[in-house]
Amino acid sequence: MDSCRDEYQVTVKREEMVLAVLPMLEHLLPLSNLDLLLPALDVGIFLCYKKSSQETHESSSSSSMVMVSAVKKALAETLSSFYAFAGEVVQNRRGEPELLCNNSGLDFINAYADVELKHLDLYHPDASVHRKLVPFKKRGVLSVQVTELKCGGLVIGCTFDHRVADAHSANMFLVAWAGIAQGKAPSSHVPTLKRTLLTPRRPPHYHSSIDNTYVFIKSLPPPINPEPSHDDHDHLISRIYYVQAEVIDQLQSQASSNGRRSKLVTFSAFLWKLIAEAGNDCSKKCKLGIVVDGRERLSGRGDTANLCMQNYFGNVLSIPYSEASVGELKAMPLSLVADDVHAFLEGATKEEHFLGLIDWVELHRPDKAIVKVYCKGSNDEAAVVVSSGQRFPVSWLDFGWGQPAFGSYHFPWGGQTGYVMPMPSTSRDGDWIVYMHLLKKHLDLVETEAPNVFRPLCPTYLNLIA
Numbered sequence: 001m002d003s004c005r006d007e008y009q010v011t012v013k014r015e016e017m018v019l020a021v022l023p024m025l026e027h028l029l030p031l032s033n034l035d036l037l038l039p040a041l042d043v044g045i046f047l048c049y050k051k052s053s054q055e056t057h058e059s060s061s062s063s064s065m066v067m068v069s070a071v072k073k074a075l076a077e078t079l080s081s082f083y084a085f086a087g088e089v090v091q092n093r094r095g096e097p098e099l100l101c102n103n104s105g106l107d108f109i110n111a112y113a114d115v116e117l118k119h120l121d122l123y124h125p126d127a128s129v130h131r132k133l134v135p136f137k138k139r140g141v142l143s144v145q146v147t148e149l150k151c152g153g154l155v156i157g158c159t160f161d162h163r164v165a166d167a168h169s170a171n172m173f174l175v176a177w178a179g180i181a182q183g184k185a186p187s188s189h190v191p192t193l194k195r196t197l198l199t200p201r202r203p204p205h206y207h208s209s210i211d212n213t214y215v216f217i218k219s220l221p222p223p224i225n226p227e228p229s230h231d232d233h234d235h236l237i238s239r240i241y242y243v244q245a246e247v248i249d250q251l252q253s254q255a256s257s258n259g260r261r262s263k264l265v266t267f268s269a270f271l272w273k274l275i276a277e278a279g280n281d282c283s284k285k286c287k288l289g290i291v292v293d294g295r296e297r298l299s300g301r302g303d304t305a306n307l308c309m310q311n312y313f314g315n316v317l318s319i320p321y322s323e324a325s326v327g328e329l330k331a332m333p334l335s336l337v338a339d340d341v342h343a344f345l346e347g348a349t350k351e352e353h354f355l356g357l358i359d360w361v362e363l364h365r366p367d368k369a370i371v372k373v374y375c376k377g378s379n380d381e382a383a384v385v386v387s388s389g390q391r392f393p394v395s396w397l398d399f400g401w402g403q404p405a406f407g408s409y410h411f412p413w414g415g416q417t418g419y420v421m422p423m424p425s426t427s428r429d430g431d432w433i434v435y436m437h438l439l440k441k442h443l444d445l446v447e448t449e450a451p452n453v454f455r456p457l458c459p460t461y462l463n464l465i466a
Contacts, residue, residue, distance in 0.1 A: 008115035010132050010147065018072060018144070019105040020079035020086050028092075029084070029099040031163060032198040033361035034294075034354075035315045036096060037214070037369060041162040044134035044410035045170065047394070048117055050464075051152030052401035064148040068110050071146050071156065071399055074181035075108065082173045082191055084164055084313060085142040094366040097163055099141075109135055109145040116151035117405065118464035123456045125410055125435075126238045133157045134410050141165075156399075166315045167409065168293055171393050181399040191313035197298070198316070204363050206356030209347060213320060214360070214369045238412050238437045241454040242461055243267075243422070245430025251453070257335035261342060264290070267422060267432075268386045269338040270453070271446075273329050275418075275438075278445045279381040282327030287383035287417075289321035289373035290345055294354040318357055319385060320348035321373035326381050376416040382442060383416070389423035389435075406462050408435050418442065427462055 134157040135145040255266040299306040322344040394407035418438035425431035
């Protein structure tokens, strides 16, 4: 099932710059200490829309032009509040990145793809979506591509610099953008870029556990260029699955023998244990990291602070992780693996963890650091990071012609650490859409060992085929 079923051509119709409609005073905005923990990575998002139901008397091409124009106009208006996306990342004298807010604008591409939405092989996004419907960002912080489809549908693809924004920030932007396109009043969730919300304490201090979670890049051995291999089992690839709500509930029940475990903890534990099954050497290690959003943890300082943190634009993330041997994970029941996941997450879900992380970065600047789960050692079987996308507001992203038939993040970040994001389904309440970027051998194992859990995404599930 690894060949792309839909070879199609994308033709760029127009490429232009989009600037915020309101003028602004050029200024430099420092990145926060939590931003500085992010390497230079770009994140993709794509939203697939069916042909507009309002398309009656107008031709398909005319209707598509109106839709593209509405998206572009709303984008320019949205950038007035989300002006960070219209700037560019530069280096300061210490060699650290910072944001130049100069309204230099973003690349906006209008394209046409000679394929119908129902024929897009979304199960294989590397072939069907990557750099076709999700643009390659050449410059700036954000790039947008709006692609008209043969069937009259539309795909909106975005690529943004992770050093400037996390998924929470991007979600705020998408909701505001869609709302403005519909002519709605500006959302109460106006982004705040107040770096004082993440100011280090005086004097800075932190728990020693942070030293065990992050590592300085300068202390890492130089990367080893692997020998060229024709075996694609050793390469990271992306696939998208759906998981039915009742299956998630069943797994949660199995994982909750020693206390109720959340669905994210359950899913992460199940995946961790499943990936270990691919290992033949029981002494090798499997690492699991889980992305934690610190906004709620840093919101306990009054109503004003709570609102500011919920609207904070930037990165407020930590990635605690744990490791266990292949043999241990194979032998443990799901409930015990879930207990371990719950335990290593617990410390990172407190305010003190994030305050300590901010202080830790401050004490070691300008040395660059990275979370250890990204660093694969010689005795590691696998490493994977799970990031919950359950707050991906896909059902809210109606630009005036209905909510998306499908939407997903797309994050083929390279390296040797896998990335998995479960998101809400637009097709069936309670179901999950799961974007997985793992070694091919692990994806094949997932499908072989848990076919009732991970079901390849198909147009029938998305109600694109009657």
